[in-house]
Amino acid sequence: MKRDLRIVFMGTPDFAVATLAALINNNYKVLGVITAPDKPAGRGRKLNESAVKKYAKEKGLTILQPTNLKDPDFNASLKSLQANLQIVVAFRMLPKMVWQMPEYGTFNLHASLLPQYRGAAPINWAIINGENKTGVSTFFIDEKIDTGAIILQKPLAIAPNDNAGVLHDKLMHLGSSLVIDTVKLIEGANVITTPQPSPITTKTAYKLNKDNCKIDWSANPEDIYNLIRGLSPYPAAWCNIINDKDILNVKIYDAIFVKAPHDMKFGSLIITKNEIKVAVKNGYLSLLDLKLPGKRRMDVKSLLNGFQFEKNCEMR
Numbered sequence: 001m002k003r004d005l006r007i008v009f010m011g012t013p014d015f016a017v018a019t020l021a022a023l024i025n026n027n028y029k030v031l032g033v034i035t036a037p038d039k040p041a042g043r044g045r046k047l048n049e050s051a052v053k054k055y056a057k058e059k060g061l062t063i064l065q066p067t068n069l070k071d072p073d074f075n076a077s078l079k080s081l082q083a084n085l086q087i088v089v090a091f092r093m094l095p096k097m098v099w100q101m102p103e104y105g106t107f108n109l110h111a112s113l114l115p116q117y118r119g120a121a122p123i124n125w126a127i128i129n130g131e132n133k134t135g136v137s138t139f140f141i142d143e144k145i146d147t148g149a150i151i152l153q154k155p156l157a158i159a160p161n162d163n164a165g166v167l168h169d170k171l172m173h174l175g176s177s178l179v180i181d182t183v184k185l186i187e188g189a190n191v192i193t194t195p196q197p198s199p200i201t202t203k204t205a206y207k208l209n210k211d212n213c214k215i216d217w218s219a220n221p222e223d224i225y226n227l228i229r230g231l232s233p234y235p236a237a238w239c240n241i242i243n244d245k246d247i248l249n250v251k252i253y254d255a256i257f258v259k260a261p262h263d264m265k266f267g268s269l270i271i272t273k274n275e276i277k278v279a280v281k282n283g284y285l286s287l288l289d290l291k292l293p294g295k296r297r298m299d300v301k302s303l304l305n306g307f308q309f310e311k312n313c314e315m316r
Contacts (some may be wrong), residue, residue: 002187003075003104008083015172016089019109022176023087025061027070027188028183031081032062034091077196085186087179088141101242106141109179112172112205113137113153116194118146119205123171124164129203130222132158134167136175138182140193142222147233149193151182163229163254208235215239217267219316221257221280236291241269244310253297254289268314276300278315 007030009020041048046143049057056063062081066074075097086106088094099106112122113135119125126134135155139148154174154238158167185191206212208231215224215237231237236251257280271277271284277284291297292307 003084003189005029005085005104005183005187006031006081006083006101007183008032008034008078008081008086008090009052010086010094011052011089012036013090015111015168015175016091017051017174018176019087019089019179020052020055021184022180026180026183029085030061032057032064032078034064034066034078035091037065037067070099071161074133075101080152085183087183094141096134096143107138107151107182107186108141108146109167109175110139110146111175113155114139114146114150116203117205118202120207122176122205123168124208124230125203125205126158127162127164127167128226129230130226132160134158134171136171136178136204138178139196147196149195151185151191151193152178154178161229163232165233178263179258186229203245210238213237215252215315217278217280219280221283221285224280224285225255225257228255232289239267240316241292241309242316243313249293250315251291251297252287252289253291255285255287257283258286259283265314269309269311269313269315271304273304274301276304276309 005028007023007028009023009030011020012035014165020033028093033049033052034263038047038049040046051061064074064077068074078098079101084103086099086102088106088108094100094106110122114137114188117125134156135153137153138151140151145236156170213231213235215227230238236253238249241248241250258277260283262279266279266281268279268285269276276287278287287300289297289299290303292303
């Protein structure tokens with residue numbers, strides 16, 4: 001006999017919308033949606049709603065936007081929904097009083113094959129580290145971050161030219177399918193969980209910041225290329241261009257490695273009418289897509305049509 005599931009969904013960005021939509025399209029009872037508070041954005045500082053909130057409003061779902069997950073009023077509102085299952089996708093760490101509330105538990109969708117790449121940015125780091133495989137995992141939440149017992153996993157190959165945006169979308173759809181498979185197991189009381197193994201080496205999906213997104217032009221070309229595609233389109237790998245007396249912050253979204261002998265300093269530029277090449281070990285990285293301060297993102301030919309580089313400029 002199937003259980004009658006009463007679900008609360010927690011999530012914020014586009015990645016989570018695909019799963020919420022899958023639940024609705026599969027006719028599951030979603031009693032309420034918990035998402036981040038509206039945030040001011042843009043020049044006018046207009047309040048911006050999360051992608052999950054926008055979708056939930058379209059579907060007429062109950063929406064809660066707590067600033068503090070331990071707030072007694074929020075917990076009372078959450079309890080009043082009388083959910084027996086909570087599903088978390090791209091949200092934030094939950095206090096125990098929240099994740100232990102429903103009868104059938106709270107499970108999370110994570111964009112890696114756990115225990116590898118626990119943390120905030122698993123999609124980016126899988127590419128940055130040059131992996132050729134990743135995947136998605138569902139697990140029951142416990143006291144620590146991304147450590148709970150595994151319910152299901154699905155692997156996914158990473159193509160050599162996948163960037164973070166492409167892989168994000170692949171995992172988003174694979175993940176929504178995995179959540180539905182997980183819900184069906186819970187619905188039929190057929191869940192068998194597996195404790196996460198303790199591998200000799202565990203790779204962590206650290207939160208991205210300005211320091212770990214900066215390009216080191218003395219690194220191996222493959223590592224630089226993986227950093228660029230692992231951060232494209234967001235937040236984007238960056239460096240500074242020393243252009244005469246100006247220091248310009250540039251974001252780089254795409255490049256290709258050209259193997260060739262040279263004796264140039266790493267980071268030195270070769271600029272023609274149609275090309276910008278950066279000297280690296282054993283060759284050059286030819287830049288394809290980038291953004292200078294105050295300008296839109298554009299391909300290198302378009303940039304060169306409207307921007308004057310001085311002689312002897314370099315990347316640092």
